[in-house]
Amino acid sequence: xxDHQPKKSDHFSFGLWTIMNTGRDPFxxxxxxxxxxxxxxxxxxxxxxxxYEMHAEDLVPAGSTAAQRxxxxxxANQRMxxxxxxxxxxxxxxxxxxxxxxxGLTSHDPKVRQLALQRYLNAIDIGHEVGCNLCDLWWGxxxxxxxxxxxxxEAIKRLRxxxxxxxxxxxxxxxxxxxxxxxxKPNEPRGDTYLPTGGHALALIATLDKPENCGxxxxxxxxxxxxxxxxxxxxxxxxxxxxxxxHFNAQKPLRFDQDLRFGAEDLKESFFVVKLVEDAGWDGPxxxxxxxxxxxxxxxxxxxxxxxxxxxxxxxxKVRQFNADADIQSLLKEIHxxxxxxxxxxxxxxxxxxxxxxxxxxxMHHERLDQLTQELLLGVR
Ligand code: XUL
Ligand code: MN
Numbered sequence: 118x119x120d121h122q123p124k125k126s127d128h129f130s131f132g133l134w135t136i137m138n139t140g141r142d143p144f145x146x147x148x149x150x151x152x153x154x155x156x157x158x159x160x161x162x163x164x165x166x167x168x169y170e171m172h173a174e175d176l177v178p179a180g181s182t183a184a185q186r187x188x189x190x191x192x193a194n195q196r197m198x199x200x201x202x203x204x205x206x207x208x209x210x211x212x213x214x215x216x217x218x219x220x221g222l223t224s225h226d227p228k229v230r231q232l233a234l235q236r237y238l239n240a241i242d243i244g245h246e247v248g249c250n251l252c253d254l255w256w257g258x259x260x261x262x263x264x265x266x267x268x269x270x271e272a273i274k275r276l277r278x279x280x281x282x283x284x285x286x287x288x289x290x291x292x293x294x295x296x297x298x299x300x301x302k303p304n305e306p307r308g309d310t311y312l313p314t315g316g317h318a319l320a321l322i323a324t325l326d327k328p329e330n331c332g333x334x335x336x337x338x339x340x341x342x343x344x345x346x347x348x349x350x351x352x353x354x355x356x357x358x359x360x361x362x363x364h365f366n367a368q369k370p371l372r373f374d375q376d377l378r379f380g381a382e383d384l385k386e387s388f389f390v391v392k393l394v395e396d397a398g399w400d401g402p403x404x405x406x407x408x409x410x411x412x413x414x415x416x417x418x419x420x421x422x423x424x425x426x427x428x429x430x431x432x433x434x435k436v437r438q439f440n441a442d443a444d445i446q447s448l449l450k451e452i453h454x455x456x457x458x459x460x461x462x463x464x465x466x467x468x469x470x471x472x473x474x475x476x477x478x479x480x481m482h483h484e485r486l487d488q489l490t491q492e493l494l495l496g497v498r
Contacts, residue, residue: 119434121426122165123164123165123166123426124165125165125167126167127167127403127426127429127430128168128400128401128402128403129402129403129404129405129426129429130166130168130169130170130205130206130402130403130404130405131157131166131169131170131404131422132169132170132175132364132404132405132406133170133172134171134172134175135376135409136160136418136422137175138409139151140410140412140413145411148411148412148414149413149414149418152415154171154175154176154193155176155192155193155196157169158197158200159199159200160419161202162196162200162201164419164422166426167202167402168202168203168204169203169205170204170205170206170253170402171204171206171207172207172208172210172240173209173210173239173240173243173244174213174236175210176190176243179236186243190243190247194246197247197248203249205249205251205402206249206251206253206362207241207244207247207251207252208237208240209233209237209239209240209254210236211233211236211257211258212257212258216229216232217257217258219261220233220256220260220307221233221258222234222278222279223256223259223267223272223276230275230279233256233279234279234282237252237254237279237283238286241283241286241290241292241295242290244295245290245295250292250294250295250296251362252295252296253298253299253300253334253361253362255300256310257306258307259272259307259311260307260308260310261309261311262307273311273312273321276311276312276321277321277325280321280331281326283297284297284325284327284330287330288327296330296331296332297331298331298333298334298361298362299312299318299321299322299331299334300333300339300364301317301318301333301335301339302336302374303339305342305373305374313343314339315333315335315351315353316350319333319353319357332358332361332362333354333360333361334362334363334364335347335354335360335364336366337351337363337364337365337366337367337383337390338368338375338377338407339374341368341369341370341371342372342373342374344370346386347383347386348389348390348393351390351394360394360401361401362401363394363402363403364404364406365379365387365390365403365404365405365406365425365429366405366406366425367379367380367381367387368382376407377407377408378407378409378421378424378425378428379405379407379424380424380428380429380432381424384494385490385491385494388432388490388494391429391432391433391435391436392432392439395436396436396440403429405422405426407421439493442489445486445489445493448485448489449486451480452481452482452486
């Protein structure tokens with residue numbers, strides 16, 4: 118067994134907002150003291166975390182003067198150098214201020230849409246200044262409760278227009294390698310959010326002016342909130358080269374956005390997501406976007422950080438064990454036997470005869486395979 122300590126090469130990352138979270142919820146006041154984005158950068162770096170993510174406003178509050186902005190960015194760069202930590206994603210906060218109460222990019226008011234775009238431009242600039250090259254768009258409030266008030270066809274067009282606009286800015290600024298990503302979420306804080314899943318986001322991306330420069334950030338909890346299989350969501354994005362980042366956390370299905378510590382729920386599904394990205398050699402950030410329990414005090418937040426990391430590392434070890442387990446691998450070999458057979462041309466295929474009953478008798482071994490997986494995860498193999 119390993120020591121389950123993070124290395125920079127593990128590519129772990131945390132959103133600044135996850136640690137800055139003070140435990141406030143819709144029903145209650147904060148339960149722990151605030152901490153600045155700068156201090157989070159330092160503390161994460163010291164714990165051997167590879168990277169952080171942020172909304173630009175987590176570091177530079179909206180309304181800061183130019184001098185304050187420059188000082189904060191300079192200080193962030195200094196702390197990043199001191200603790201050997203980088204920034205891998207800088208989005209914008211287009212959800213907190215009341216001006217965005219009916220969305221940013223999809224607002225009816227062109228001035229609000231422009232303000233949202235200005236926030237994203239600001240995020241791209243700040244991201245560039247801290248050496249980051251991804252702007253993750255989680256639009257938060259681009260959605261609706263009252264469908265009579267907002268046209269979803271128009272909303273999709275406005276999202277496309279916004280993404281194309283930002284891409285054009287990236288090109289004009291010659292921010293080489295800078296990319297955009299959509300982080301889909303089905304609901305909360307809106308009753309329904311536009312582009313609720315990875316598949317919806319991928320479909321819109323295909324219609325952009327520069328689809329190759331826009332990907333998705335799949336968050337496991339967002340998929341599970343929609344009752345979807347997070348493993349399958351991540352797999353589709355990965356398969357088409359669009360998994361630009363991944364948010365690891367946990368969630369009981371079909372509930373409010375719980376953002377639980379990675380692995381705190383849905384352990385088997387979490388295992389398969391880790392297996393997927395590890396087996397694929399995916400080199401993107403393993404970003405934890407979860408919130409410490411409201412019962413955690415400021416100190417216990419670091420237990421939460423350690424917990425996310427340890428669970429990932431333990432599951433990664435389990436992946437290696439799974440891949441080396443003779444019983445599991447021989448079952449898998451049998452299950453996949455002949456799977457790569459060619460498909461004959463239609464003229465030939467349409468005349469072929471099949472013994473469907475014989476084909477149906479092929480053993481699947483699912484009971485045994487799943488039990489072996491279960492026992493491996495339970496630590497008795
Ligand atoms: C909200 C969420 C966001 C994004 C960043 O559910 O996941 O924190 O990850 O804006
Ligand atoms: Mn997220």
